[in-house]
Amino acid sequence: MVCGGGYFPSMSATAFALSSLEAIVSRFAGRRLMVLGDLMLDHYLWGRCERISPEAPVPVVDIERESSSLGGAGNVAANLAALGAEPVLVGVMGDDPRAQQLLDAFAERGVNTRTLVRDRTRPTTIKTRIIAQHQQVVRADRESRAELTGDALQDTLDVIAREMARCEALIISDYGKGVVTRETLEQAIRLAKAQGIPIAVDPKESHTDAYHGVSIVTPNQHEAGWVMGQRVTDEASLLNVGWGLQKRLDCECALVTRGPDGMSLFEKMGRYTHLPTVAREVFDVTGAGDTVVSVVALALAAGADYPEACYLANHAAGVVIREVGTATCSPAQLKESLAGALA
Numbered sequence: 001m002v003c004g005g006g007y008f009p010s011m012s013a014t015a016f017a018l019s020s021l022e023a024i025v026s027r028f029a030g031r032r033l034m035v036l037g038d039l040m041l042d043h044y045l046w047g048r049c050e051r052i053s054p055e056a057p058v059p060v061v062d063i064e065r066e067s068s069s070l071g072g073a074g075n076v077a078a079n080l081a082a083l084g085a086e087p088v089l090v091g092v093m094g095d096d097p098r099a100q101q102l103l104d105a106f107a108e109r110g111v112n113t114r115t116l117v118r119d120r121t122r123p124t125t126i127k128t129r130i131i132a133q134h135q136q137v138v139r140a141d142r143e144s145r146a147e148l149t150g151d152a153l154q155d156t157l158d159v160i161a162r163e164m165a166r167c168e169a170l171i172i173s174d175y176g177k178g179v180v181t182r183e184t185l186e187q188a189i190r191l192a193k194a195q196g197i198p199i200a201v202d203p204k205e206s207h208t209d210a211y212h213g214v215s216i217v218t219p220n221q222h223e224a225g226w227v228m229g230q231r232v233t234d235e236a237s238l239l240n241v242g243w244g245l246q247k248r249l250d251c252e253c254a255l256v257t258r259g260p261d262g263m264s265l266f267e268k269m270g271r272y273t274h275l276p277t278v279a280r281e282v283f284d285v286t287g288a289g290d291t292v293v294s295v296v297a298l299a300l301a302a303g304a305d306y307p308e309a310c311y312l313a314n315h316a317a318g319v320v321i322r323e324v325g326t327a328t329c330s331p332a333q334l335k336e337s338l339a340g341a342l343a
């Protein structure tokens with residue numbers, strides 16, 4: 001199969017072999033990856049609205065059921081667990097009743113919570129949406145965006161130092177809620193580099209230059225454009241932003257994810273690869289970026305090269321966006337998607 005066609009016919013072509021991609025997926029099981037980042041629970045209250053409150057001009061929603069899904073670094077860990085890997089999750093929760101909701105969500109998805117840190121000074125991040133007749137009525141957030149300090153910072157640095165030696169890759173999942181700081185990044189990136197393991201970063205707009213020399217950054221095109229001071233609107237601006245980011249960070253590669261337009265990989269050696277989306281049905285794109293960084297890092301840990309890792313991530317993203325709510329992809333689903341494209 002040849003990629004690089006579609007939107008950008010001038011791009012370099014890369015061939016992918018089904019057998020070697022399947023072999024990489026078969027090596028996912030049991031790989032241990034550290035995930036450093038912000039934990040969040042997306043909480044949904046589903047119901048019906050048939051009247052306006054007598055107390056204030058607001059709808060009254062009769063709640064019929066509730067559900068939760070994991071966001072941020074927790075969703076990255078859930079993606080890894082679903083693929084058979086063992087995430088070592090480093091993040092913080094509050095010391096409040098909602099922390100238990102978060103722990104229950106991890107338990108349901110087979111994510112070990114042994115390495116989580118409790119911070120008495122902040123709430124567990126929960127975003128509650130009230131939905132009536134499939135329409136969101138209101139969202140209520142409980143969160144702190146303050147950077148970690150004091151005991152919680154020290155505990156986090158200690159966990160990173162204690163656990164890194166057992167890990168085969170590092171993922172940084174920054175959602176801007178305070179876990180990814182100059183100190184935690186410095187500790188994690190220094191140790192991972194000393195071990196020579198792959199480092200994959202899903203960045204927010206801040207801390208950009210802390211990612212100097214990492215293996216791969218996976219911003220979406222808005223984040224990449226913001227950091228590079230140029231909006232991605234066409235092929236020329238995409239190439240400027242992608243190559244600019246790769247060079248600014250001197251990283252092994254930059255992967256710019258582009259929603260319905262797939263993803264574009266800029267490698268240090270000068271190779272450009274565009275991967276058009278493989279999704280045919282799209283129900284819910286929430287969390288697709290978490291799937292991308294998870295699969296990229298896991299594939300690198302399993303011996304993939306960069307284009308192979310991104311190709312696999314593109315397929316996994318295509319699988320998860322077929323489902324509603326932040327979803328995950330199993331090795332069997334990933335292999336089925338690969339076979340559909342390459343067999």
Ligand SMILES: Nc1ncnc2c1ncn2[C@@H]1O[C@H](COP(=O)(O)OP(=O)(O)OP(=O)(O)O)[C@@H](O)[C@H]1O
Pocket residue numbers: 219220221257258259260261262263277278279282285286287288289290292314317318321
């Ligand atoms: N609407 C879509 N149609 C087809 N594929 C999509 C769509 N949205 C996302 N994808 C796939 O998922 C990948 C990652 O999505 P995107 O670029 O939206 O990341 P993101 O903005 O970081 O996502 P999020 O932060 O919501 O997790 C894309 O590169 C593509 O493969």
Ligand SMILES: [Mg+2]
Pocket residue numbers: 202220289290
């Ligand atoms: Mg994202």
